[in-house]
Amino acid sequence: MGLITAENISKEYRTGEIxxxxxxxxxxxxxxxxxxxxxxxxxxxxxxxxxxIGCLDKPTDGQLRVADTDVFALGRKESAxxxxxxxxxxxxxxxxxxxxxxxxxxxxxxxxxxxRPPAERKDRVEKLLEEVGMADQRNKYxxxxxxxxxxxxxxxxxxxxxxxxxxxxxxxxNLDSETAHAVIxxxxxxxxxxxxxxxxxxxxxKIVREAEIxxxxxxxxxxxxxxxxxAAHA
Amino acid sequence: MRDLFKIAIRxxxxxxxxxxxxxxxxxxxxxxxxxxxxxxxxFKAMMVGQITDSMIGHxxxxxxxxxxxxxxxPLNLNxxxxxxxxxxxxxxxxxAVEAYSPRIKFGGMFSNFxxxxxxxxxxxxxxxxxxxxxxxxxxxxxxxxxxEKGEIVIPVLLSRGMxxxxxxxxxIVATNQDxxxxxxxxxxxxxxxxxxxxxxRDGYVHIEDAMEVLRMKEMEISEVxxxxxxxxxxASFTDALESLLAGEVNKQGQPVFEVHSWENLSPxxxxxxxxxxxxxxxxxxxxxxxxxxxxxxxxxxxxxxxREIGTIAAIGTLPGKILSMFVIEGLCxxxxxxxxxxxxxxxxxxxxxxxxxxxNFGQQKGLILSATVQPADLAxxxxxxxxxxxxxxxxxxxxASRMDPxxxxxxx
Numbered sequence: 001m002g003l004i005t006a007e008n009i010s011k012e013y014r015t016g017e018i019x020x021x022x023x024x025x026x027x028x029x030x031x032x033x034x035x036x037x038x039x040x041x042x043x044x045x046x047x048x049x050x051x052x053i054g055c056l057d058k059p060t061d062g063q064l065r066v067a068d069t070d071v072f073a074l075g076r077k078e079s080a081x082x083x084x085x086x087x088x089x090x091x092x093x094x095x096x097x098x099x100x101x102x103x104x105x106x107x108x109x110x111x112x113x114x115x116r117p118p119a120e121r122k123d124r125v126e127k128l129l130e131e132v133g134m135a136d137q138r139n140k141y142x143x144x145x146x147x148x149x150x151x152x153x154x155x156x157x158x159x160x161x162x163x164x165x166x167x168x169x170x171x172x173x174n175l176d177s178e179t180a181h182a183v184i185x186x187x188x189x190x191x192x193x194x195x196x197x198x199x200x201x202x203x204x205x206k207i208v209r210e211a212e213i214x215x216x217x218x219x220x221x222x223x224x225x226x227x228x229x230x231a232a233h234a
Numbered sequence: 235m236r237d238l239f240k241i242a243i244r245x246x247x248x249x250x251x252x253x254x255x256x257x258x259x260x261x262x263x264x265x266x267x268x269x270x271x272x273x274x275x276x277f278k279a280m281m282v283g284q285i286t287d288s289m290i291g292h293x294x295x296x297x298x299x300x301x302x303x304x305x306x307x308p309l310n311l312n313x314x315x316x317x318x319x320x321x322x323x324x325x326x327x328x329x330a331v332e333a334y335s336p337r338i339k340f341g342g343m344f345s346n347f348x349x350x351x352x353x354x355x356x357x358x359x360x361x362x363x364x365x366x367x368x369x370x371x372x373x374x375x376x377x378x379x380x381x382e383k384g385e386i387v388i389p390v391l392l393s394r395g396m397x398x399x400x401x402x403x404x405x406i407v408a409t410n411q412d413x414x415x416x417x418x419x420x421x422x423x424x425x426x427x428x429x430x431x432x433x434x435r436d437g438y439v440h441i442e443d444a445m446e447v448l449r450m451k452e453m454e455i456s457e458v459x460x461x462x463x464x465x466x467x468x469a470s471f472t473d474a475l476e477s478l479l480a481g482e483v484n485k486q487g488q489p490v491f492e493v494h495s496w497e498n499l500s501p502x503x504x505x506x507x508x509x510x511x512x513x514x515x516x517x518x519x520x521x522x523x524x525x526x527x528x529x530x531x532x533x534x535x536x537x538x539x540x541r542e543i544g545t546i547a548a549i550g551t552l553p554g555k556i557l558s559m560f561v562i563e564g565l566c567x568x569x570x571x572x573x574x575x576x577x578x579x580x581x582x583x584x585x586x587x588x589x590x591x592x593x594n595f596g597q598q599k600g601l602i603l604s605a606t607v608q609p610a611d612l613a614x615x616x617x618x619x620x621x622x623x624x625x626x627x628x629x630x631x632x633x634a635s636r637m638d639p640x641x642x643x644x645x646x
Contacts, residue, residue: 051640056639056640076553077552080547080550080551080552081550083549084550085550088549089545089548089549091545093541095545097241097542100241100244108549109549112237112546113550113552158549
């Protein structure tokens with residue numbers, strides 16, 4: 001069984017009298033340790049789909065299993081707990097806690113979400129600081145580092161709990177092209193090193209080429225699935 | 235928990251000016267309350283001390299029904315010798331009692347051989363009376379308080395009105411409970427100021443002289459004034475004494491004694507109550523200040539950090555922990571305000587005491603205001619501020635913890 005199994009997922013939003021169908025019967029399977037991209041124009045449903053996979057939202061219809069769990073059946077607290085133990089998030093705007101240092105931002109999920117013991121936290125954070133090349137910046141605050149460095153910290157924070165899945169919504173949108181490629185390369189390295197599945201959305205064609213599997217979305221429907229095991233820069 | 239405090243403190247330091255302003259507002263509130271309650275409390279304690287220690291005593295015991303008719307000074311409601319004996323046995327066994335003084339109170343006519351007026355007289359054992367109401371001697375403006383037989387202390391009203399001085403001879407005429415009239419000549423030993431100002435008509439004579447004027451063969455007591463070792467145990471002592479005396483009943487099965495604390499006997503108790511009510515409302519004001527200022531700051535904090543809340547919620551922080559983060563932030567702000575307010579308030583009270591502010595109460599001149607604050611007051615005010623801070627943070631914190639991560643992450 002795949003890490004993610006989506007069957008005929010639909011999602012509707014109501015805005016006043018208007019009902020917007022953001023997703024229309026989307027089905028797919030994603031295997032563990034994959035590097036997957038959802039592409040499509042704005043409004044195609046990428047972010048909605050990532051929100052559903054990330055247990056931040058619930059589908060109007062269909063079935064969605066993530067890590068052998070029917071996420072549709074989870075309550076609010078269970079969803080939060082599930083995210084905390086199975087899913088990492090990388091955001092377009094990095095979303096680091098401004099009052100925490102680089103070290104503390106990476107440590108946050110272990111401390112506040114999983115309540116891990118100090119020694120384990122230290123080992124994990126030190127390892128990831130080295131992996132993402134931020135060891136020498138550990139005591140800096142987010143406003144003291146560059147955008148690319150922030151995203152490296154965000155990647156480390158997403159991976160620190162050893163999740164099966166990391167979701168990244170437009171992770172390179174606020175980065176220049178060189179830094180964007182560096183971030184994607186880092187994500188791929190992390191996928192190889194930790195066996196974590198990365199799913200990211202983007203509409204940057206150069207970045208898309210880095211994915212092993214590309215799902216194209218258009219108008220809420222899955223248009224195409226492209227498998228390119230050997231990614232462009234691999 | 236330590237890490238939640240660390241995050242809360244850093245978030246407070248993130249908006250230094252706002253934190254400082256809010257903490258200052260709470261500090262000012264705490265200082266205001268502390269200064270008010272300590273000054274009003276000291277004033278109240280001093281006034282209660284003046285009333286009880288120079289006139290009433292802490293507790294009084296009468297024969298049942300006496301207090302209801304106290305304006306008439308009814309001799310037929312005096313305590314008979316067996317009752318007095320029983321009462322003295324009970325009081326003598328009480329550890330809490332420092333001293334007690336039996337009194338015979340009666341009304342009479344006061345004459346300086348030229349003019350005559352009415353007077354209320356209290357027959358006492360001078361030594362026992364001075365042990366029970368030690369400030370009585372401070373009310374003597376001229377002469378002495380320690381009476382001897384054949385001497386009288388007269389109120390200043392009569393001294394001035396009738397031109398009587400220490401050393402003069404006067405005559406007291408009184409009607410005893412049989413209706414017969416008797417008189418006795420006294421030498422004026424002292425002039426007595428009233429506690430709360432001019433107007434009092436109470437004088438003192440030796441208890442044996444009172445018996446002689448009233449032609450009492452055996453001593454019949456109007457009241458017994460009691461002084462306690464520890465004034466703070468007034469309520470418990472009064473209750474205990476009431477219980478002890480409740481068993482003493484007359485032939486009709488009715489209680490013989492009635493026990494009253496000073497609160498039931500002095501109209502000043504209402505002023506003391508008023509001070510308590512004012513203190514209560516001042517504390518309410520403090521609660522309002524803390525509630526509004528903390529709630530305002532925490533609402534702002536939640537509004538400004540919606541995306542952060544969305545982020546931590548998305549990565550799996552449980553709603554309870556998000557709630558704790560904001561509540562602890564409010565708690566820290568409350569602790570900061572309470573601690574700084576207590577320190578500043580204590581310093582201000584120290585300076586007030588250094589200034590030795592004086593005031594007058596009735597005939598008592600130059601009483602020095604001694605504004606003291608009890609550790610219990612500091613603790614109570616701090617606990618109020620901290621609890622209200624937590625309460626004020628709850629609503630914004632609940633809002634943060636219930637936020638939909640998607641909506642929060644979309645917030646610009």
